[in-house]
Amino acid sequence: MRPLALIFGLCLGLTALAAPKKEAKKAAMPVIKAVVAPAAPVASLADITPIWHEWTDKEGRKINARFCGLTGDFITLQTRDGRNYHFKIDILTPEDVAFAKSCVELARRTNSFSPAVIASAAADIDRLVGAVLAANKQQPNALATDAQFLRRLYLDAAGRIPTAQEAEAFLGSTAPDKRAKLIDEVVFSSGYSMQMFNWMADLLRVKDTFAKGVPAFTFEDWLKTRLAANAPWDKMVFEMMTADGRLSDNGAAGFMLFDAEMPLDGVSNLMTTFLGTNMACAQCHDHPLADWTQRDFYQMAAFFGATDGKDEAILGAINKIAKADSTLPKGSLKKIADMNAYRLDDANKQKLTFPKDYKYSDAKAGDPVLPELIAWSKADKSLPIYKVSTKQPEQLRDEFARWLTSPQNPRFAANIANRIWKKAFGLGVIEPVNDIDDLAQASSPELMSHLTFVMKAAKFDLREVQRVIYNSKTYQAAASDTPDLGTDKYLFNGPLVRRLSAEQVWDSLVVTALGNYADNVHLRRGEDMKSMALPPGKVTLAEVKNAIDRSRKALGAKGAGGGKSSGGSTIGLATGYDGAKPVNRFSLMLARASELPQPSSESHFLRLWGQGDRLLADSATNDGSVPQVLQMMNGAVAKLVADVRSDAVMQAAKAATPEKQVTSLYLSYLSRKPNSRELGAASQSLQDGLALTDLAWVLANTREFLFVQ
């Protein structure tokens, strides 16, 4: 514990807090010179939720800081310059202790931010971004047009472009707060969850199968369910990290089981995904470019040293049954063996040892590793969450998860806040998003700090954080061209122009073909998978036969239509759709990307356009290629677009004049009305022998269709 006087000295800005671990190594950032403090107090989040407060300690000293949280006896405060402070609450006056506790109570009672809180937190973003821009003699971009905002918001929050009707409704509205209203409408639509699934699937490496073809459908179902419930990120991560049992018992186990065969890689992956810490190098040797040592890595990995992902005894027992009865179908047996053998279980012994080729003097090769959490600065270690118990090996994973997902964790909130920001703007405040060890590398550390604060204030409710971002003028500004990051950091004059993600292109094409019908097509395949689960402890011939019968019944109906395509398994696809079914056209199954195999097969449109293979986190790309263009011009998708059954074409055909027809197609594809030149050229082409289907093809092949402004 730091002496009290020092804390208050720091809070008052008299001296600098212990420098972050790496700050000394890297040169100070040239871009950010100074952040101009607001001349007058700006209405902020803290003014509305009573968390800005003048705190007084028992010796009568005061600081002005916002309340960030209370964990046990420790309070976290943040001063206006964005610095966080953690200290034992009992140094404060009894009144302030009570006040802190009332803040916690109030926060618990509030599920989502009020419009005023949203507006205030969004204004804080604009203020912080504006200050950095001004300090660098730059201007924010002008406000985007309604049409640009509309299309961007639909793509970012619903994962697809709006239909012509949706576009017209917004563009035609004269309500002064129509943008805020649209934001609330879209983030609470079913498209929102589908969009979040696509985004998270890339981050969490959601794959239909892991290991050698073990189906992971219950993991996908779990994720969809949690997203539909808008479960907070910290809760979801905690559930994934602490899941026990088989996938049939708990879908959340899918995240950890993915790396069951390679647990060390699993640790490296989860550090990147949840903390933005890249420790992959330290797996084999001290990190050459960062401070992580191989010892650091092993000490972290030891938290998983008692966790086992595969039950060899069950595999052996099923193998014996297979040998005893050769009439049992081999394929089904393998599936049943895998489904029951892969499970998360914690033993009462931590087994990880330093590797045989360990070459550093701080530990001996082959010695058992003692679990220890990494820290980014010396001060981190004094946080209460660092006091974890490592005495009970079977509790190690839970202890780790508590540390990982705590608001006190030095990177957990910043990591997800930065990733959510990138989702909206096309660029993280810190890049790359998978390496945020040094927060000083942020293009604006103050903005990073604010976003982290909003994330914690929203209690990791990603929808709330996105509502805040979408309501900011910074988000609603016109888009910037791709900046040259080789020379300067991008200071967020507005979002970036960028190509739609593979999922956004696909889902938008599905919308033009079917209208918003596909938003109601939901794929859930986990229940079929559960039929293969054996009763706990009963690996007998009779139970195995029962499981085979059950799975045959579950999958039987779709045996003919299911089958395997290269890449993703389509087992259960045909009957996995509850309620509305996907429409088939030109051999394309028209469902949203989230309701198709994960990921789609390698020859599918989605993969060609950059859907990730999900072998690593963040594997999606938006690179261009000639085969993509061939598909858009000549492939099945081109036929889908230039089809008389297309919803966009049918809507246009209803219009009375060629001009209105053109306008309707423009709204369908580009979410805006044509200008007079475009209207003239397109209408003329309809006179010159082109049909509406041809015009649809033309609009789908414009660069404007592929990009979000």
Next chain:
Amino acid sequence: MSILHTASLLRHPADRRSFLEKCAKVSFGLSVLPFFTRIAEAAETPGAVKAPNAGLPGFGKAKRVIFLQLNGGMSHIDTFDPKTGASKGPGSIVSAKGDMQLTSYLPETAKVSDKITVIRSMTAKVGVHASAAYLMRTGFEQRGSVQHPTLGAWAQHFLGTSHKTLPSSVTVNRTANHGNGWFPAAYSPLPILNPTDGLLDTKSPVSEETVAKRTGLLAQLDAGFGGKVADESVKAYNEFYEATFQLMQSRDLKAFDLAAETAETKARYGKSKFGQGCLLARRLVENGVRFVEVAHGGWDMHATLDDRMEEVGGDFDRVYAALLQDLDSRGLLDSTLVVVASEFGRKPTFEGGGRGHHPLVFSTVLAGGGVKRGFVFGASDEKGYAPAANGVSPGSLHATIAHAAGLPVQTDIITPAGRPMQVGNKAAPQTAIFA
């Protein structure tokens, strides 16, 4: 930035930085940015991209590479490394051209073995199919935290694109499986899953007249956004569209069309998917594709090895011999390296009519691209259990191929994750196999 200009720009270090910066902006996966910035800086240092292996025998002789992947684990003892005694398989040992011994399962290969170099001392530790295949394909052991590139992507990084309209890398009978590794997605091989189908979607489903009207209108309507927005990635798509228009009208498209081959040639390669795939590979390298992978399955012979060798081995034997003869008769073999690689060998002992996985020693075969003709490098021990001399790791095999292709081996590049990496994973090339 189009991929079209890559080759020329990469050869001029002065242009390289601006190119790489543009390239990084285009492939806006953004994680590539630090990488390209660092490489660009390295490239400005004189000699930084010079190949330390440039003066060694065989450097740069292979202008093209055909990489045949025999999936399942080819039994070295029953093919290119025959043994007597307890290890001997059902096939007999025959004396083949080029003063080497092969088994009777490879009668056609025996007629062209004076064109090949057999490495009988490949050695690795991985005995699991997927991981071992990954190792043989990339030269790196599989990790959950990084995807390593194939040689085609490495070559594109160091040498630029190999043709102005055709892709630089193609996979045949297999998916691309992230072959670009940490390089931009544009370096990923173009997958041809069915060689007789060739490249899909090159023809418009509507009449030429309609295509002309559509594209005419497209040019007008795209003038507002596509024509005015200065964003590099928008420009890149303008160029992809331009490149696609060119490709659709290009004669180079014929490279993907097996219909252009004579009936006689098609018959020589045989009707099997592997045969047609190898014929496509020849057409592709002939037309300017630098790196082609062709997959051949069915080598996991745990049981009925005798029958499977007749069937699977026989298919390989006929096609492989036809490919080498065809390339040689066209004068392409000296500049085309043909690699036969399998993820591991098989055990000297029999178990239930077949052999188990055996990575400790196995064989790989090279032909063309400057390697010696009729040569055996390294040896396994008497049983075919372990290397007896000149052990060659998969990394070293990759370094050898990279060396033949004119890439700098044992030279660091920095990946997007900031990790220094080398083609062939730091291993040295086996220069003794080059003529």
